[in-house]
Amino acid sequence: MSEHAVTLTVNGVAHARTIEGRVNLADFLRHTLGLTGTHVGCEHGVCGACTVLVDGRSVRACLMFAVQADGRAVTTVEGLAAADGGLDPLQAAFREHHGLQCGFCTPGMLMTLTEFLRENKTPSAAQVREAIGGNLCRCTGYAGIIAAALAAARRIAADGA
Amino acid sequence: MKPQAFAYHAPRGLNEAIALLARLDNAKLLAGGQSLVAMMNFRVVAPDAIVDLNGVAGLDGIAVGGERLRIGAMTRQRDIEVSPLIARHAPLFAAALAHVGHRQTRNRGTIGGSLAHADPAAELPAICAVHDAVVELAGPRGTRRVEARDFCTDFMTTAAAPEEIVTAIEMALPPRGHGFGFAEFARRHGDFALAGAAALVVLGAGGMVDRAAVVLFGVAHAPLRLAQAEEALRGRALTRAGILAAAAAARAITPIGDMHASADFRRHLVEVLLARALRDAALRIGVDVGGGA
Ligand code: FES
Numbered sequence: 001m002s003e004h005a006v007t008l009t010v011n012g013v014a015h016a017r018t019i020e021g022r023v024n025l026a027d028f029l030r031h032t033l034g035l036t037g038t039h040v041g042c043e044h045g046v047c048g049a050c051t052v053l054v055d056g057r058s059v060r061a062c063l064m065f066a067v068q069a070d071g072r073a074v075t076t077v078e079g080l081a082a083a084d085g086g087l088d089p090l091q092a093a094f095r096e097h098h099g100l101q102c103g104f105c106t107p108g109m110l111m112t113l114t115e116f117l118r119e120n121k122t123p124s125a126a127q128v129r130e131a132i133g134g135n136l137c138r139c140t141g142y143a144g145i146i147a148a149a150l151a152a153a154r155r156i157a158a159d160g161a
Numbered sequence: 162m163k164p165q166a167f168a169y170h171a172p173r174g175l176n177e178a179i180a181l182l183a184r185l186d187n188a189k190l191l192a193g194g195q196s197l198v199a200m201m202n203f204r205v206v207a208p209d210a211i212v213d214l215n216g217v218a219g220l221d222g223i224a225v226g227g228e229r230l231r232i233g234a235m236t237r238q239r240d241i242e243v244s245p246l247i248a249r250h251a252p253l254f255a256a257a258l259a260h261v262g263h264r265q266t267r268n269r270g271t272i273g274g275s276l277a278h279a280d281p282a283a284e285l286p287a288i289c290a291v292h293d294a295v296v297e298l299a300g301p302r303g304t305r306r307v308e309a310r311d312f313c314t315d316f317m318t319t320a321a322a323p324e325e326i327v328t329a330i331e332m333a334l335p336p337r338g339h340g341f342g343f344a345e346f347a348r349r350h351g352d353f354a355l356a357g358a359a360a361l362v363v364l365g366a367g368g369m370v371d372r373a374a375v376v377l378f379g380v381a382h383a384p385l386r387l388a389q390a391e392e393a394l395r396g397r398a399l400t401r402a403g404i405l406a407a408a409a410a411a412r413a414i415t416p417i418g419d420m421h422a423s424a425d426f427r428r429h430l431v432e433v434l435l436a437r438a439l440r441d442a443a444l445r446i447g448v449d450v451g452g453g454a
């Protein structure tokens with residue numbers, strides 16, 4: 001067994017902990033830091049529920065050891081809303097367009113689409129489908145999620161203009 | 162599940178990584194981890210030590226120089242997919258990468274890791290093989306190079322010795338204006354392919370095929386260059402009949418059969434996929450052989 005000192009920021013807040021090498025980033029966020037917004041579905045990289053951003057890029061937190069996040073900036077679903085709890089445009093669009101039912105896949109969907117919409121300001125429905133290809137949803141049938149992502153893109157473009 | 166406990170090592174330099182690998186018992190190199198960590202979570206693989214290459218300086222990056230392309234082993238698949246250098250010189254990589262897992266896995270997964278893992282259904286070892294790339298290895302006795310087409314030697318087995326590390330792939334730049342095609346069949350986009358094919362075609366004088374390279378994957382324990390198909394294309398014009406005849410060379414192979422697809426189904430699939438890859442390659446160099454090939 002090996003224990004390692006890890007220093008990282010999560011949603012802009014610095015954390016320093018000592019952890020075992022085998023602890024994955026999702027478990028570290030949930031159990032060590034108490035940030036349970038990141039969900040764990042399959043633990044082998046298939047469902048996408050655990051998706052977080054590491055230095056701005058979407059990754060599967062179940063396929064990365066927390067020690068590997070040393071020195072990095074992690075963003076989780078808890079980091080999307082404003083300090084006063086106001087939803088960000090993507091979250092608001094999910095609510096308006098029924099982008100979720102049980103909500104289990106939602107954190108992963110939001111983080112995946114956060115990265116995607118940052119790179120693609122005017123996406124097509126086909127591009128959104130492709131972007132969430134690595135995120136499974138057992139409830140919605142995806143239609144609401146795609147509508148939400150397209151609406152969020154329009155909203156972000158309008159706000160930015 | 163959770164992986165079994167292991168000792169974690171994060172070397173900063175290549176020599177340190179090589180020394181660790183030589184010294185430690187039952188050690189595994191960790192590149193992008195998109196296959197290895199999943200297997201560790203399943204406890205299909207249970208190394209006593211992990212040597213993490215993510216902090217090793219100088220193993221990533223894409224460079225073109227002296228008519229050669231070099232891709233560092235730790236270059237992320239996503240960075241290759243969107244690289245302007247790749248788009249200009251070797252766009253087949255980008256076409257294939259669109260089928261490799263998903264964006265989240267491509268953000269972590271590396272080309273070196275994909276080669277070293279050597280899954281028979283993996284796209285990147287096949288793309289390296291069809292480009293006549295060489296795989297650069299570094300070990301305690303220095304560096305050596307292995308042809309990419311000889312690198313995967315068996316099911317998830319490579320020519321790399323246990324104490325060697327894949328450091329880069331390198332290849333001659335394909336000629337400007339070459340045609341390329343890629344086609345695979347998976348149950349869902351991003352899943353492991355049941356079978357796939359890729360092709361590179363260069364036209365010479367009079368519109369005759371000067372060079373043709375063809376690879377199949379997912380059908381054998383390693384990527385398979387199909388010499389008979391390449392031979393059938395060379396020296397001839399690209400036609401629908403010629404492409405179908407070349408693809409028919411795939412009928413002679415003996416594919417693997419498993420619970421996902423029988424050998425017969427795979428043999429049928431690669432013939433169809435190879436014809437599609439060749440048709441797309443032709444189309445990209447302005448030869449429309451008609452649909453449905
Ligand atoms: S829990 Fe990570 S991909 Fe399913």
Ligand code: FES
Pocket residue numbers: 099100101102103104105106136137138139140
């Ligand atoms: S809302 Fe239930 S899994 Fe997607």
